[in-house]
Amino acid sequence: MKRKMYALIVCLLVLLTACNQETTDSDGLENKKSDTVTEATSQVEYEMPNDLIRSDSTVIDDSKTKSIITSQESYQIGTYIKISIYADKEVPSSLFDELFYTIDQYEKKISTSILSSEISAVNKSAGIEPVVVSDGLWELLQKGISYGQVSQGKFDITIEPLVELWGIGSDHARIPSEEEIQKAIALIDYKQVVFDEADHSVFLPDEGMGIDLGAIAKGFIADELKEIIIARGYEHAIINLGGNVLTVGHKPNSDTWSVGVRDPQGGQTDILGVLYLKDNSIVSSGVYERFFEEEGVRYHHILNPFTGYPEQNHLQAISIISEKSIDGDGLSTSLFVMGLNDGYTYASTRDDIEVLFITDDNKIYYTEGLKDIFMLTSTLYEEVGRYVE
Ligand code: FAD
Ligand code: MG
Numbered sequence: 001m002k003r004k005m006y007a008l009i010v011c012l013l014v015l016l017t018a019c020n021q022e023t024t025d026s027d028g029l030e031n032k033k034s035d036t037v038t039e040a041t042s043q044v045e046y047e048m049p050n051d052l053i054r055s056d057s058t059v060i061d062d063s064k065t066k067s068i069i070t071s072q073e074s075y076q077i078g079t080y081i082k083i084s085i086y087a088d089k090e091v092p093s094s095l096f097d098e099l100f101y102t103i104d105q106y107e108k109k110i111s112t113s114i115l116s117s118e119i120s121a122v123n124k125s126a127g128i129e130p131v132v133v134s135d136g137l138w139e140l141l142q143k144g145i146s147y148g149q150v151s152q153g154k155f156d157i158t159i160e161p162l163v164e165l166w167g168i169g170s171d172h173a174r175i176p177s178e179e180e181i182q183k184a185i186a187l188i189d190y191k192q193v194v195f196d197e198a199d200h201s202v203f204l205p206d207e208g209m210g211i212d213l214g215a216i217a218k219g220f221i222a223d224e225l226k227e228i229i230i231a232r233g234y235e236h237a238i239i240n241l242g243g244n245v246l247t248v249g250h251k252p253n254s255d256t257w258s259v260g261v262r263d264p265q266g267g268q269t270d271i272l273g274v275l276y277l278k279d280n281s282i283v284s285s286g287v288y289e290r291f292f293e294e295e296g297v298r299y300h301h302i303l304n305p306f307t308g309y310p311e312q313n314h315l316q317a318i319s320i321i322s323e324k325s326i327d328g329d330g331l332s333t334s335l336f337v338m339g340l341n342d343g344y345t346y347a348s349t350r351d352d353i354e355v356l357f358i359t360d361d362n363k364i365y366y367t368e369g370l371k372d373i374f375m376l377t378s379t380l381y382e383e384v385g386r387y388v389e
Helices: 002-017 093-110 118-124 133-151 158-168 178-185 217-229 325-348
Strands: 056-061 067-078 079-087 194-196 201-203 236-241 246-250 257-262 269-278 281-286 291-294 297-300 314-323 353-359 363-366 374-376 380-383
Touching: 067 093, 067 158, 079 093, 079 217, 093 118, 093 133, 093 217, 133 158, 133 194, 133 325, 194 297, 217 236, 217 246, 217 281, 217 325, 217 363, 246 325, 246 380, 257 281, 269 281, 269 314, 281 325, 325 353
Parallel strands: 363 380
Antiparallel strands: 056 067, 067 079, 079 236, 194 201, 236 246, 246 281, 257 269, 269 374, 281 314, 291 297, 314 353, 353 363
């Protein structure tokens, strides 16, 4: 079974390689398989997990940016990952070791599906005792709380009981009873989480409470990867963690990165437009990522902590452009649950982010700064621009 699973995922990697979201402008020169890289970038040997699904390097001699593009892909944190680094020569595989190892280490701390993870330890000790967490996780939890405050609880990291109840994206997805939903809602309140600054411990006061960082962890991890790439001396790269795209610098020829905005009604490869990015991040959230349908109703994975149901507010998807990917990730879920009106009002108070909203009547609204960096490519959508209540 496992072998079949690996084979399936490897095919997925190959398939998705051709059609991931960012549209690289390389002239499509054939990919040369990498020669064995002799130069080691770092002395550290990363002990890679033996079940890691990962490709070799593909190396493109890109005439347009006059650089060598070294890419590797993996399947981690439940999603497809692709990292491409532009440099004057091939990037040693040892740097990708470090990057995939870092993702793996965070997965082992954050995943609610790994019973030995730090987050699972916090959740298991709910109503019993505080649990000391590592620095990275402490920082991520503080960020999660801050998005609870920004969204007045529409984003809530203690959402885990409701995520678990609906099981959306898992093989036990179902519509829970009203009674079950009310029970789960009663356990959700980020303001109840007890943090002890002195020993970095976290305590969930009521049994049954649980933390789920699915809404911001990919953004956090992407930012960590960007820091490593820069620390290793590289200035031009694009990191794609299952649709969370983070760019390092611009392209070596000063071009911007052209990143496709997913068409929420299309398949993995269908885009409705292109965004031109430079040294920043685009994170999208929408009803198309994880869902099931029952009697013509779509139940997706962005849940309203107050109603206990997937948020239904005539939004199909939302994209956030921000400097840090964690902010894009936290805000993508927050503003989605806040809805177009409150979400747009909030976005207009921030001059460090841009937001694109896609409604279910195929209208595209966006904040001022997107006008010059967004190009609509699909005729199915109407580009409205500024939203006026
Ligand atoms: P976003 O909109 O960014 O977030 C939606 C997710 O946030 C939901 O899936 C839910 O987890 C949570 N959420 C929903 N509503 C709210 C709310 N109101 N407030 C706060 N949070 C909310 N997937 C797998 O299938 N298998 C795995 O083994 C697996 N392991 C993972 C390990 C890690 C460390 C991480 C970060 C993710 C993992 N995932 C895995 C994916 C995860 O289950 C989520 O589906 C994914 O992170 C959702 O990200 P998104 O950008 O698609 O959606
Ligand atoms: Mg998010």
